[in-house]
Each structure stands twice: as structure tokens, then as C-alpha cells.
Amino acid sequence: MRIVVRHRTVYNYDHAIRYSTQYLRLTPRNNPSQRVIRWNVEGQGRLSPWTDGFGNLCHTLVCDEIVNQISVSANGIVETTELNGVLPDDGILPIKVFLRPTQLTQIDSEIRDFVVPYVETARSNPLDAAHELSQALTERIVYTEGSSHVHSTASDALKNGRGVCQDMAHVFIACARELGMPARYVSGYLYTGDEATPQVASHAWAAVWIEGLGWVSFDLANKTCGTERHIGLAVGLDYASSAPLRGVREGGSESERMDVQVMVTQA
């Protein structure tokens, strides 16, 4: 399937900012399920490309002019192949790195209690356990826009029973790791089929490592595994290490308004 992505982020500030730096993880990599036909990242300021420790294709965007607005855009075309959400490992990092807890995926007693029913299955049939876990979590956590923020943790989402795709991925990752299954965060895009309404955010899901099979994607927010409608942008231990945009600025006071528009269409 050939998918066209137009992703634009605009930051507006009431007071002018003097300097801002951002890490952009806005460039998809080629892998067996996706091939980049054309891709272009632009931003206000100067872009320097680099590759992070996870192998993600990143840019550093520095804007040192006095501005009230900064915009970043990523546009391109990706050819995807239906692999039922299964990808081989890229061989960059040891897979067991993806067992380590992070601040956003900290294990607490609630998570520990929640995974108890899956401990047995996780040992005998990890893939089944992952499916059961995914099912249980989609029942437990209701997709609710605006119910969380970028620093919300897995534990917050499980307690509140509400969250967005990022939170659902975090809870799934925390639970999988607690069950001894390496799990990683994937940020990306989803072709929903609705070509008329722009999406207000990029997408995110989780992938769990199943020995002998590969990284199996679970998109809890859409109650599905990975499909040819998914395009991966970056992988990491959690949102913090794979966020499409992460920045700091000087000036601009407290108020920042971020407008995101993601158009995902079929070519």
C-alpha cells in the first residue's frame, strides 16, 4: 500500500522566543514492512541530521532568531507491505535492553497485580500472553483524548483507566516487561481510511519481542496488531526516547500553543 503523509506542527508563542532546540524523530527507516519512496523534513531554523543509539534517523533543529512561531513539517510517501505486524530485529541493540524500566514505564504494585493472570501463559506461550494482555488493557483503559500529558506514566493511565495511544502503549510495555517480555515503544502514523479529516496527532503503539517470531506490534488504541496501514517513525524504550518532536526554548514565557495536523492518505 502506498501512503502519503503530511505532518505539520506549529508552535505559537505569545512572547517572542530567542532560541530553541529540538530533536526531531520524523524520518521513517526502511524495513521489511515499509520502504520510503520520498521523504522530506523541514523546519524553521537549521537542521542537522544524526542517528541515535536506537538507530532512529533524527534531526536537530536549532532556531536562534527571535520568532513568535516555529513550524516543523515532515512530508513523504511510504510503500508498506502487510506483515501482520511482525518485524525482524534490526540488530542494533541487544533485545534485552527493552526489558529495562524507565520513568514513564515504571512498574508499581498496580501493574504487578494486573499482570498476575498472565504470568503462566507468558512462560508457556508469550504470544498468547501478549494478545491476552492487549485485550485486557483495551477493556481496562478507555481511549480519551486530552486525558493525559507528555509526562504521564503507565501507572497513571492504569489508575485512571483513561489515556491516549501513548499511554496505552506505555501500560502495555510496562506490563510486558514485568512479564519478562522485551517491549518497545513505536511512534508513527496510521492510515485510518478517513481522508477528509486531518488527525490531531501522530500515532504510537508498542511491540513485544517473541522469540522465533520477531517484534510483534500491538496498537491498543485501535484494538489491532500492526498492519500495512501503520508506518513506523522511531523506536525507543518509551515516548521520551522516541518522541517525534522534543524541544526546549528560551523565552516565550509559559504559554505555548501547539497545533498539529497529520494528513495520511493513500497515493
Place this chain on the structure above:
Amino acid sequence: MQRRLFDEMTSPDGSARPAYRHISDWLKWSTLDRLRQRSTEAEVLFRRLGITFIVYGDDGGTERLIPFDVIPRVFSADEWKRLSDGSIQRVRALNMFLHDLYHDRNVMRAGIIPEDVILANAQYQPQMQGFTVPGGIYTHIAGIDIVRVSENEFYVLEDNLRSPSGVAYMLENRQVMMRLFPELFSEMRIAPVDHYPDVLLRTLRGVAPGGAQDPTVVLLTPGAYNSAYYEHAFLADEMGIELVEGADLFVADNAVFMRTTEGPRRVDVIYRRIDDDFIDPLAFRHDSSLGVPGLLSVYRSGRVTIANAMGTGVADDKSIYPYVPALVRFYLGEEPLLANVPTYLLREKDDLAYTLEHLDELVVKEVHGSGGYGMLVGPASTAAQIEIFRHKILANPSNYIAQPTLALSTCPTLVEQGIAPRHVDLRPYVLSGEETVVMPGGLTRVALVEGSLVVNSSQGGGTKDTWILEE
């Protein structure tokens, strides 16, 4: 199993060992009053220099002077050669280990260290994967803590590979000693240490990104509230480089710049004294205001060198320590010149059982602890203290290691009762750049309380000047 304590000055027959002959005579001819007077003068000098140490959790004035003992510690040239060769060997192997860890991981494939031990370590830094640092040097400045138990037995207690502190004491102790006892320096041939800042600067310039002519080096400090701030300011001053905080640096055009009154100036090498977690808020802790946003990207692009490298902490963790002799053999194909203290890993069932039965003989430490906190010194503890610690261990065995209580060597020390033997350790500093060198000296720490084996300055330890005799 009462072992005779090894005193570095006096042999069991009462005679002075060769390296100490001169000092022994000098002590005989010096009156206690005169030594005490010199000691007071030393304190005045240190106060004037402003060299203080911040003790965390101390209710009183948190800044205080570390006690200084005016009787120097002496090593012969032969003794020193062994310590310095052994330290260099260890640091070379650890640098190769770090390179391997963040590249092909041959050490794990060969089964030398279990993968879990490394990957579970919070100091293992995935962001260092696949990136080659200049010269393959990760730990440019290392401090190797060494203890002695007999004439020929030295043990490495721990490796400090992140940002070892204390070198300012080595330098200032020497300056003070030269002022107090100039006659000793003319009578004895003592290797100088005062060129340390020059060697450090040369080391740092030597690892600048390729092509940098006349590289600019800065020292990045977390600021005046850090316990080692004095040392940061002192070293920057001695090297003649800028002492900067995160806010003084910024990233642009894939390079790091320093704000100066004449405009931005490109920075090639950052001698950082802040932890990995705080060094780049875009990559690590987002709430850190101490670091430089964007630094990781410039670093990974090979356009700035950070010393010590990010992610070195994984190699000096107490859980990795037991494997260091094996690392020396694996990477260098050599036998280690300096031994490790035998170590029981309490995550192993047999080691745990043995330790629980011998708590009164062993030293038990937290795997990630430092500064002498959170440890049990069995022979110096009451039965009640041991029981409390037993529960702590049982609650989380893998958080602890245990070692036999070493009979640390003693050195003559000026205390209230007169001159008496007190236990000491040693931290030599190893600098790695285009070449690897050890300063002929180091920081000797001394446990001032009679019988105490805890030399940490946060726990009542003092320091001594360390003299290496030239041949």
C-alpha cells in the same frame, strides 16, 4: 585468623622500611609540638585556599575542611612501578570493554560477563550504541582505589571511571607540604605532581574531534552547589580554560558553542563534571537545567568530545567489578598486575548463604552505593547492627556484594595521642588520551579513628600527601 597489620613505615623488628628511612629519622628528630604547629599552619593554608568539602546530610555547617595529616605516605620507585603499570593495564582493558559493549559486544558473546548484569545496569547507556569515540577512549580520567595488606599484596577496591574527584587535594596537599617542609623536598627525591593540570589539558586536547587545530576545551560544572565545585574551579583555573555551566553553552549548526563577550566560540572538548542523566535535557532527564540541549546529537556526530564519555558508569559499577580481572585477560591477553578483592555476589545462592553465615567477618556493600554509605563492616559492628543488615540483605540480595575485611596497611599519622598507625587507601589518577599515564602520586585517604577502616571523607577520613621516590 588474627593477621598482623602491615605498617608501611615500620617493620615488625622495629626498623624503618627502606622507602621510609628518611621520614622515620625526620619524625624522630621532630618534636610533637613542632608537628602540631605545622599541622595548624597547614589548616590555615587550606582555609586560605578555600578548599572545602560539602558533606551531605550533615546538620552543621555543610562545608568543612577535610582533615590533613602532615606526615606523608611514601612509596619506593619499585612499589610505584607495579601500582602504576597495574592501574594503566586496568584502565586500558576497561576502555576496550566500554568500546566493545557499545559496539559488537564480543564480551557477552564470549560469555565473559552475563548479558543481564550489563543490561540491567542503569548506567548502561543505549544512546552510546554504535558510536565510536576518539581514540576509543571512554574514561579519560580514572581514579583507581587501591589498598595494601602486606609488603607485596595490593588490591583494587574499586574503579572510578565517571568523574573521579579528589585530584585537587593531591595538588594542594603537595603545595602545602612544600611550604611547610621545604627541607624534606631538598633532602629527598620526590616525583613532582604539579604538572597534572598540563597533562590533563594535553590529554583532553588530544581527544578533540579529528581536524580540530588548537582545540578549545572547557570544564562543565553543575555549579557552585556541587560538593566538588571547588575542584572544578581549581582545575579550570590551573589549566587556563573556561569553567562553564550548561547555560553558558549552546548547540547550533551541529556544533557546541560557548557564549563569550566577544560572541560565540566553538567548543571542541567538554571536560564534564556532571552526570549523564543531566547532560542533555532533550535526551535524558527533561527537567535538568544543568546540561546542554542538543549535546547528544553533536556528540554522536563526532563534532565534540565529552570526557569522560557518556555511559562509562556501567564499567565501574560494583556488579561489574568482579569481572575486571577477566576483562584484562580477555582484551589484553595479559595476567592482571593488580588483584581484585575476592567478592561474593549475593544474587548468587551459594555466595548469599556463605555471606549470611559470616556477616561478622565480612564487609557488605550496596551494589550501586558510594561514599561509604549503606555498608556493613562486620568486625566493627554490634550483633544488633548485623541483624538489621541481615534483614536488608534478605529483602533484596542482588543489591549487595560482600568482601572479606581486609587488614588495610597503616601509616604513621599525627593524632591526639601522638604519632600512631592509621589505616590508609590510595587513589592514583590515570589519564588516557593519545597515551595513558599515571600521575606519580595520588590521593591517600586515612581513617583517623583508631582501628577504623572507613577512609571516606564523608565519614571522618582525612588525607595525606603521597610521595613517590625517584630512583
